[in-house]
Amino acid sequence: MTALLRAVFAQRLTAGHGDHVVLEGLDLAVPDGKITALIGPNGCGKSTLLGTLARLLPARGGSVLLDGADIHALPTREVARRLGMLPQAPVAPEGITVAELVRRGRHPHRRFGARTADDDRVVAGALLRSGAADLAARAVDTLSGGQRQRVWIAMALAQETPLLLLDEPTSYLDIAHQVEVLDLLVDLNAAGTTIVVVMHDLNQAVRYAHTIVAMKDGQIVAAGPPADVVTAELVADVFGVRARVIHDPDTAAPLVLARGRHDV
Amino acid sequence: MTAATEASTAGRDAEDAVAHLVAGLRAERRSVRRRPAVTLAGVGAVVLIGFCAEILVGGTADIGLAEIPGALVGQGSGLADFVIFETRLPRALTALLVGALFGLSGVVCQRLFSNVLATPDIIGVSAGASAGAVAVLVGAGVGGLAVQAGAVLGAVAAAALIFGLSRRGGASTYRLVLVGIGVGACCSAITSYLLTFADSTTSTRAMRWMIGSLAGARWDEVVVLAVVLGAAMAAVLLIGPDLETLRLGDLLSAALGTRVQAARVGVLLLGAPLAAIATSVAGPVAFIALVAGPIAARLLARSGPLPAALVGAAVLLLADVAAQTAPYVSPVPTGVLTGLIGAPVLVLLLLHRKADA
Numbered sequence: 001m002t003a004l005l006r007a008v009f010a011q012r013l014t015a016g017h018g019d020h021v022v023l024e025g026l027d028l029a030v031p032d033g034k035i036t037a038l039i040g041p042n043g044c045g046k047s048t049l050l051g052t053l054a055r056l057l058p059a060r061g062g063s064v065l066l067d068g069a070d071i072h073a074l075p076t077r078e079v080a081r082r083l084g085m086l087p088q089a090p091v092a093p094e095g096i097t098v099a100e101l102v103r104r105g106r107h108p109h110r111r112f113g114a115r116t117a118d119d120d121r122v123v124a125g126a127l128l129r130s131g132a133a134d135l136a137a138r139a140v141d142t143l144s145g146g147q148r149q150r151v152w153i154a155m156a157l158a159q160e161t162p163l164l165l166l167d168e169p170t171s172y173l174d175i176a177h178q179v180e181v182l183d184l185l186v187d188l189n190a191a192g193t194t195i196v197v198v199m200h201d202l203n204q205a206v207r208y209a210h211t212i213v214a215m216k217d218g219q220i221v222a223a224g225p226p227a228d229v230v231t232a233e234l235v236a237d238v239f240g241v242r243a244r245v246i247h248d249p250d251t252a253a254p255l256v257l258a259r260g261r262h263d264v
Numbered sequence: 265m266t267a268a269t270e271a272s273t274a275g276r277d278a279e280d281a282v283a284h285l286v287a288g289l290r291a292e293r294r295s296v297r298r299r300p301a302v303t304l305a306g307v308g309a310v311v312l313i314g315f316c317a318e319i320l321v322g323g324t325a326d327i328g329l330a331e332i333p334g335a336l337v338g339q340g341s342g343l344a345d346f347v348i349f350e351t352r353l354p355r356a357l358t359a360l361l362v363g364a365l366f367g368l369s370g371v372v373c374q375r376l377f378s379n380v381l382a383t384p385d386i387i388g389v390s391a392g393a394s395a396g397a398v399a400v401l402v403g404a405g406v407g408g409l410a411v412q413a414g415a416v417l418g419a420v421a422a423a424a425l426i427f428g429l430s431r432r433g434g435a436s437t438y439r440l441v442l443v444g445i446g447v448g449a450c451c452s453a454i455t456s457y458l459l460t461f462a463d464s465t466t467s468t469r470a471m472r473w474m475i476g477s478l479a480g481a482r483w484d485e486v487v488v489l490a491v492v493l494g495a496a497m498a499a500v501l502l503i504g505p506d507l508e509t510l511r512l513g514d515l516l517s518a519a520l521g522t523r524v525q526a527a528r529v530g531v532l533l534l535g536a537p538l539a540a541i542a543t544s545v546a547g548p549v550a551f552i553a554l555v556a557g558p559i560a561a562r563l564l565a566r567s568g569p570l571p572a573a574l575v576g577a578a579v580l581l582l583a584d585v586a587a588q589t590a591p592y593v594s595p596v597p598t599g600v601l602t603g604l605i606g607a608p609v610l611v612l613l614l615l616h617r618k619a620d621a
Contacts, residue, residue: 090515
């Protein structure tokens with residue numbers, strides 16, 4: 001029961017952008033201490049759900065509970081101390097260095113604008129854990145995509161939140177950097193951080209997440225352990241693509257092979 | 265080696281690595297700060313030189329060097345007192361304060377909208393001030409405080425209109441700049457229309473005000489400007505950290521615990537009136553608000569509101585000295601010279617601007 005208290009709940013959640021309603025009456029419970037992957041086709045509401053859970057988008061109806069409290073009743077800064085969120089493809093200010101950017105993660109912990117000696121230690125720890133320590137003095141705009149993503153994650157780490165939401169952290173990365181970022185998430189999770197991550201690659205979601213939440217048209221179609229959720233029927237239903245699901249020869253996890261019109 | 269000692273060794277290694285990196289981060293920060301400190305002192309020196317030049321060579325009256333110290337505190341002879349204490353000193357102080365206010369309001373708006381073009385003089389706030397001032401000059405036929413009140417009202421009305429219109433369907437800085445240019449054009453048209461009713465004396469006065477001039481600076485205005493600048497500095501120090509996170513974009517700054525809408529409104533309530541008050545005193549002196557922030561950033565590698573205020577003061581002081589003493593052209597309204605310098609700087613900024621920002 002205590003484990004459930006720290007998780008995020010969405011209750012009869014309705015949300016969207018402007019006049020466009022994306023989510024309607026959605027219920028979700030994010031298990032504490034686990035990695036949860038949100039999957040679904042483009043435009044199904046994954047990012048909207050993530051943004052609403054983080055209170056970056058207003059809820060039009062229903063509520064989001066963070067540690068058992070209504071997130072909209074909490075002070076903004078308090079939310080930012082408990083919940084970190086990395087949006088899709090963030091843009092760094094021109095000319096900012098890696099160390100400065102990561103230090104921005106300490107913003108919710110500032111008191112009267114002063115920085116503390118502790119901040120330096122947290123920033124250093126975040127840089128080391130995300131493998132960006134040797135980039136500290138570089139300007140962010142001179143980095144490669146993979147390096148940049150590690151720096152953004154370091155910034156989210158510097159925020160020191162028990163809950164971390166990431167929107168497609170592996171987009172635009174090559175396969176080696178994708179695995180690197182995902183391994184980093186596993187390390188974080190092992191150290192106690194609850195993670196919710198939007199992913200496009202089904203096989204990576206299966207491989208790295210404890211729980212898969214499949215979405216379609218603003219609704220949750222299925223949620224549970226990867227082996228239970230990811231089936232050929234689900235892939236056909238959610239993504240509208242014919243697929244064969246076999247088992248990974250090394251891990252026995254489900255492995256999705258999408259079939260196009262030209263396949264047998 | 266047992267697993268326990270292995271783990272504690274690993275833990276110690278990790279602590280060492282953190283301590284090492286912390287030392288590195290601090291050393292880096294110190295070295296990054298040293299250069300701005302030196303450059304800031306340089307800009308400060310330029311301000312001082314400009315200020316002295318205003319006192320020494322501003323205008324044509326011939327005042328002996330020996331008379332100046334006494335006249336600076338209002339204890340000189342009749343003529344020296346009038347020229348130095350009543351004319352040149354308030355003019356120098358006005359240039360300093362108005363330059364700082366323009367620099368501050370410009371950089372605050374640039375930060376807020378993450379766009380170098382989103383300054384009051386470009387997005388039509390200054391044009392609104394001109395329309396308001398000319399309406400008072402032509403309509404009521406009075407000068408002085410009423411003109412200033414008209415300018416502030418016009419600037420605030422233009423700012424409200426621009427932000428109101430560009431907020432529809434989610435604020436985008438691109439839309440803000442375009443709407444601002446549109447509103448600015450409307451204000452200019454209104455100004456031109458009003459000027460067709462004016463007699464030649466009024467229209468000359470109006471033109472002079474619209475170009476921006478520091479001639480006729482008065483002590484009571486200096487006091488108002490100083491109080492406004494002091495309050496603005498305090499406010500900027502207070503909202504500085506939020507202004508920094510706002511540059512990361514709405515989503516991320518909200519995720520970092522900044523109340524984005526509140527910060528936006530706060531910065532707007534600060535930035536637009538600053539420009540309006542400075543404009544009401546000196547007229548819409550061209551380009552200071554636009555160039556102060558980028559020049560400070562270029563000089564200091566990293567910039568904040570306070571360096572931009574200092575650069576704004578330096579630029580306006582030098583331009584005003586040049587406006588009074590430059591061969592062939594002087595004396596001209598200060599705005600002519602800042603326009604001559606500022607327009608090429610604007611072009612350079614546009615050419616060097618990064619496509620993504």
